[in-house]
Amino acid sequence: MTEYSEISEKSSEKREKVRAMTVTYVVDGGLYINVTNRCTNRCDFCIRNNGDGAYGSESLWLExxxxxxxxxxxxxxxxxxxxxxxxxxxxxxxxxxxxxVRSVAERIKERYPEIKIRINTNGQSDLILGYDSAPLFKDVFDSVSISLNAPTAERYQEICHSIYGDKALESIINFAKNVKNYVQNVKFSLVRESLTAEEIKECYNISEECGVPLRIRDLIT
Ligand code: SF4
Incomplete structure (x- = not known):
């Protein structure tokens, strides 16, 4: 009994710690999952430059x-x-x-098949993994939102500072073209305030060429 109570206490302490790390948080009626603080970019507009959380959440920095x-x-x-x-x-x-992420998504789908699952990504998973990652998005993700962010490799690098340098944007565009073969709802996004009207027009051209719709969003302050 004592042993069970101790285990129980330990596991509830553990749960508190996980909660303290803010692994899940709520935005506009959606349940958001925070799996990492690592990123291959350092975007000028990144919400992390201005604070510790998002949309009124607790700190999203993970210990x-x-x-x-x-x-x-x-x-x-x-x-x-x-x-x-x-x-x-x-x-x-x-x-x-x-x-x-895929494994967690699979288990959520198993238990709640009706829940829609989206991943918001910088689109660099081919570069991160070193191979065509699009098939890994099949079956579990209902939507993929890919940050396009710029119309040229040079502008992308100026704004997003990817560790992959000039290779980043081309790889993102290829990924978008491939992943729409596996996921029904794929979208590009960009931050309005980062680009000129002409550059946004060029991004629309890329979106049209790829057959991937573009969503323009406002800077989150
Ligand atoms: S891709 Fe850019 S905006 Fe997204 S987490 Fe990384 S640095 Fe921030």
Whole structure:
């Protein structure tokens, strides 16, 4: 009995710690999952430059990356059936943990097949993994939102400072073209304030060539 209580206490302490790390948070009726603070970019407009959280959340800086089980524990504790959508967004780039993200998404789908699952990504998973990552998005993700951010490699680098340098944008565009073969709803996005009207027009051209719609969003302050 004592042993059981101790285990129970330990596991509830652990749960508190995971909660303290803010693995899940709510934005506009969606359940957001924060799996990592790592990212291959340092975007000028990144929300992380201005604070610790997003949309009124607690701090999204993680003291360490949560394990797959810890992520799921946090998801189940939020009663995901209450939410229309689950979004892997991170306070970082979720595709740096694509294996874990996919596995968590699979388990959410198994338990709640009706829940829509989206991943918000910088689109650099081919470069991160070193191979065509698009097939890994099949079956579990209903939507993929890819940050396009700029019309040329040079402008992308000026704004997003990718560790992959000039290779980043081309790879993002290729990924977008490929992933729409596996996921029904794929969109590009960009931040209005980062670009000129002419550059936004060029981004629309890229979106048209790829057959991937473009969403223009406002800078989050
Ligand atoms: S890709 Fe996203 S998380 Fe990474 S620096 Fe840019 S805005 Fe921030």
């Amino acid at each position: 360490r990356e949560p394990t797959e089980e810890e992520i799921l524990e946090s998801v189940w504790s939020m009663n995901p059936e209450k939410f229309g959508e689950v979004v892997f967004c991170g306070y970082g780039e979720p595709s740096v943990r694509l294996g874990v």
